Amino acid sequence: MSSVKTKIPLCEQFDTPEYVRDYTPVLKSECRSREWWIVEVGGLICGVLRLVGNETRYVIVRDGYRGQGVGASLIAYAKFRRRTSWGKTKKGNSEMRRLFEKEGFRRAPDRDEDDWMAFEWER
Numbered sequence: 830m831s832s833v834k835t836k837i838p839l840c841e842q843f844d845t846p847e848y849v850r851d852y853t854p855v856l857k858s859e860c861r862s863r864e865w866w867i868v869e870v871g872g873l874i875c876g877v878l879r880l881v882g883n884e885t886r887y888v889i890v891r892d893g894y895r896g897q898g899v900g901a902s903l904i905a906y907a908k909f910r911r912r913t914s915w916g917k918t919k920k921g922n923s924e925m926r927r928l929f930e931k932e933g934f935r936r937a938p939d940r941d942e943d944d945w946m947a948f949e950w951e952r
């Protein structure tokens with residue numbers, strides 16, 4: 830668990846004793862129910878995907894490992910595990926938008942929220 834805490838990109842900001850105490854049981858349960866998937870290179874976590882039902886809720890690739898297909902492999906894995914999938918990203922996030930589109934996701938304006946754009950895919 831400590832390696833998850835320190836190695837998942839962006840999680841450093843949650844590295845407080847209170848957060849670890851409160852979130853560790855939740856994270857363990859989410860890992861057991863196969864919500865979290867990682868891409869590991871030489872022991873380093875360089876990509877993370879969270880799948881909540883059909884939703885790709887958290888897709889992130891570590892700096893230095895972007896532009897090498899890690900993001901595409903995470904989305905491809907979500908598609909492998911599901912018959913349909915959807916996800917959303919901030920309107921300004923052109924990298925994530927392009928990634929969804931390249932992986933065959935289409936815009937799903939019905940699911941848009943505020944400045945979040947939704948995309949969906951069906952096998």
Ligand SMILES: CC(C)(COP(=O)(O)OP(=O)(O)OC[C@H]1O[C@@H](n2cnc3c(N)ncnc32)[C@H](O)[C@@H]1OP(=O)(O)O)[C@@H](O)C(=O)NCCC(=O)NCCS
Nearest residue numbers: 888889890894895896897898899900901917918924925927
């Ligand atoms: C969005 C994000 C997940 C994309 O991940 P990524 O690993 O860089 O994505 P990919 O490498 O699969 O694709 C990105 C680009 O690299 C290119 N690429 C893929 N494989 C490649 C390779 N082997 N060699 C060179 N380039 C490659 C792709 O063609 C793509 O280029 P394009 O967008 O100009 O067409 C990443 O930028 C990220 O973590 N962003 C911050 C977090 C974030 O915003 N997440 C989304 C929250 S909703």
